[in-house]
Amino acid sequence: MFASCSHPALLQVSLPPKPPQLQLYSHSPPLLSFKTLSCINSSFQAPSQYPPSTTNTTTTTTSYNHLIQSLCKQGNLKQALHLLPQEPKPTQRTYEALILACTHRNARPYGPIVHHHLIDNGFDQDPFLSTKLIDMYSQFSSLDDARDVFDKTHVKTIFVWNALLKALALADEAEEALFLFQEMGRAGVPPDSFTYSHALKACIASSSHPSLAFDRVRQIHGHIFRHGFESTIYVATTLVDCYAKLGYVLYSQRVFDRMLERNVVSWSAMIACYAKNERPLDALELFREMMLRDHDAIPNAVTMVSVLQACAGLAALGQGRLIHAYVLRRGLDSIIPVVNALIAMYAKCGSLGTAYRVFDGMNGRRDVVSWNSMISGYGIYGFGVKAIRVFEAMIRSGTSPSPITFVSVLGACSHAGLVKEGKRLFESMVREHGITPRSEHYACMVDLLGRAGRLHEAARIIEGMRIEPGPTVWGSLLGACRIHGHIELAERACVRLFELEPMNAGNYVLLADIYAEAKMWEEVSRVKKLLESRGLQKVPGCSWIEVKKKMYSFVSVDEMNPQMEQLHALLARLVKEMKDKGYVPDTKVVLYDLDQEEKERILLGHSEKLAVAFGLINSGGGEVIRITKNLRLCEDCHSVTKFISKFAKREILVRDVNRFHHFKDGVCSCLDYW
DNA sequence: CTAGGGTTAG
Known part of the structure; x- marks a missing residue:
């Protein structure tokens, strides 16, 4: 029924310039009545806040508005805009539908048209619509417009505040967002659970300096605690997630343990926390606990993605297969991220064949991540040529590669020693795909050249970088020095590394390794002392x-x-x-x-x-x-x-x-x- | 009427 709805005769009428469309509709007998259209539209709601005065026009207004809403739901924005009548007036609901359609379809050009239309009809002070407009501009990443709507709305409901706060947090505008949060306090608007969630997200946005982000989260956490919001399920879940993203597993745990009530999302957040922070066993155990203890929390796609990630981390193929069976039983294999996680899981559990079968089965439903997963899958087995083939197939399929695609395919070249191909791909990344190389990409190139013994060439890559080399870049160089026993370059890399990530024990150990191989025992003990003086120790080797x-x-x-x-x-x-x-x-x-x-x-x-x-x-x-x-x-x-x-x-x-x-x-x- | 958890790399 829904399918036929895109073909009714009345919708096929092509639009002459400024036609009396309304006339057309009322004169040609519609295949689907307004009523039918409204019924199809599942979230149909009765208008309206501004009912016209006469009963006669009521039907007309309602009907037009319904039709506009239906068109919006179908994404036929162009036609909906043409229908916007001067008389009778559109209502708040009409505009809501239009704005939502623009937001949802990311229809940039239509947004301002709707906005102006709504201003012309006197809705510019409607706080409800302002909220939606801020959301819309946020989606378009035009923060200035969002802020403008905010400024011009005199009666700022908490929704309006929260909408702008969310927009700023999503745009990683940490400073602005936190400033707005304080501004709310000054304006005497008491924060609600939404406010806190968004403010916390904003703290994460400032994670260019993680300790700063952590301090901010802790401050807001204190605020939350004092105002009795800590056990609010949304706020607590956000807290768990924020601490998890900053790597503070213990803090996440503490908030999670204190929760009075939990749901799938809170469980999933904590499971994800473990999975992301190298605690896969805890992730699986928590998943088990959730299944056993909380029968109301039904795991969903998001949960399963983290659980699969944990299986991958552990290389627990047996567990992974059980989870796969569960995924199938629940029909969650229709969700692409879940399938992607399955591909990665099988690849990392040593079952590349199965990974490929799952990938192959996606046929036509693959996204970038699916391709990336398969490419890196081949990469970690050392099948560089196959990885490149998959990359090429991806390009042919019309999927545009992401920065991560190149990290994966360059990594694959590196494992397989495909120096020439790697260089070529790096070139094509910049020239054909317009991707500006990030630190990770340089790290791949340094690794590729360094591993192949071309250490000086690798060092020249670093010298030629137009951005500040991150720790991964120096780390790659150090790793190459370890393989080829190059003391001088290793020392140079370590000067930077000890400064950039002083708490990474691995770097000290690598340098000590290099000295030991050259039998420079005094230097070895010097590095070891340095390691200990910083309260670190060599990560013990562990196999399972x-x-x-x-x-x-x-x-x-x-x-x-x-x-x-x-x-x-x-x-x-x-x-x-x-x-x-x-x-x-x-x-x-x-x-x-x-x-x-x-x-x-x-x-x-x-x-x-x-x-x-x-x-x-x-x-x-x-x-x-x-x-x-x-x-x-x-x-x-x-x-x-x-x-x-x-x-x-x-x-x-x-x-x-x-x-x-x-x-x-x-x-x-x-x-x-x- | 808004909101919380997820996929790929190193």
């Missing part, structure tokens, strides 16, 4: 493996693991066998100045080797052993795993922080380039 839907994790020194002795024995046996075949332990990765034997012992305790041994013992012969590690794979573990894959005739798939290593028959898919 999923066996029969349960997770087993390993760290190098672990007296709690009942199988430890067995694991060590197995490894010792394997290593002995490997030494006979020419394996030489790569002790340069040990950061201490110890004797050879001691170093070898430390090497054997690396968590990844333990996980491999555990996998060998506890999984069936035909299965692929899938292991995940929180750091980069060390050279020694890499060569040992190659040996094991051959001796034990087992495929081993290891995901480290950056990418996958697929070991088979003594060879790794990265071809020792990583």
Whole structure:
């Protein structure tokens, strides 16, 4: 029925210049009556605030207005505007429909027309319409117009204030928004839960300096607490989200725990908080708790996206599959972000084939993110050429690439050592796709060149940057220095890194690594002291493996693991066998100045080797052993795993922080380039 | 009559 509604004869009448359309309508018998049209329009509401005086015209006014509203709902703005009659007058509802249609369809050119029309008809002081207008201009990102509407509305209801506050917060105008918030206080308008939500969002907008953002959130939080809004579900949820986005998991937790009442959104916000802040296990546990304890909170698409993200973080393929089944059962697979999250989950859980099948199944319903997910999927497996093919298919399909597309495809080139292709893509990003390179893109290029050993070329890229190089750029350079043992450039990178992110322990460790490899032990201990003096410590290596839907994790020194002795024995046996075949332990990765034997012992305790041994013992012969590690794979573990894959005739798939290593028959898919 | 949670990269 709705489909036929775009074809009724009366709507097909083409519009001559300034025609008496109204006449046309009343003279040609309509296929669909006004009444029918109104009924189709689900949110039909009765007019009106300004009823015409005579009963005779009432029908006409109402009918015209209904028709305009219906047209708006269908997005036929042009025709709706043509219908705006001089007499009888449009009502508040009519304008509301028109403004909403402009906002919703992002119809920039029509907005001001409606606005002027409404002013001409004396609605310029209507606070309700002002609210909608502010929303509309905010959608068009014309903040000046939004502010203008605000200024000219004399009777400022709280809605009007909140609308402008929201507009400023959405536009990342933190200072302006917070100023408005204070202004509200001065004007004696008591904030409501909307006000607080928007003000909190505005604080996040100032996250160019995260500690400033945090201070602001805390200040508003205090305000909220004092005015008794902390347990208001919307406000509390926003607080949880704000602290989560700034990385303060404990603060989110505290607000969440104190909530008197929760709904799906609050649960989802907390789950997302864990998923985003590297606490995937907590995310899954909270999801379980929600399912068990709160039967009124039915997980929706948004919830599932975070849950899938958590599965991806853990590389929990078994869990991920269960969640996928649930998604299908609930019909949530019609929601594109959910499907995108599925693609990413399968790719990160070591099931690239399934990721591709899901992607393939989207056929025609893909958005940029779907493409990006698939590209980065191929990238982390080292399939650079395939990633480029997908990128090209994306362009052919008419989807315009986003900045993230290039981070993904350049990353893929980098993992695969495709220097020439990477350079070409970087060029095309700027020239053909008009994307200004950001720090991340330079970081990709530095990584691409640096990994390939072209360190000076990489350094020149940094020198040629027209924006301030972010920590990722220097980090890439440092990483390359680690691979190729370049002390001077590493020191240069660290000067900047220690200043830009003094609390990132990884940088200190990398530098110490580089010194250790050059046997510069004094420098090693100097860096270690610096690390400790800042209250930091080396992130311990950790590896985990999923066996029969349960997770087993390993760290190098672990007296709690009942199988430890067995694991060590197995490894010792394997290593002995490997030494006979020419394996030489790569002790340069040990950061201490110890004797050879001691170093070898430390090497054997690396968590990844333990996980491999555990996998060998506890999984069936035909299965692929899938292991995940929180750091980069060390050279020694890499060569040992190659040996094991051959001796034990087992495929081993290891995901480290950056990418996958697929070991088979003594060879790794990265071809020792990583 | 407005509002709170989400997808891709590093």
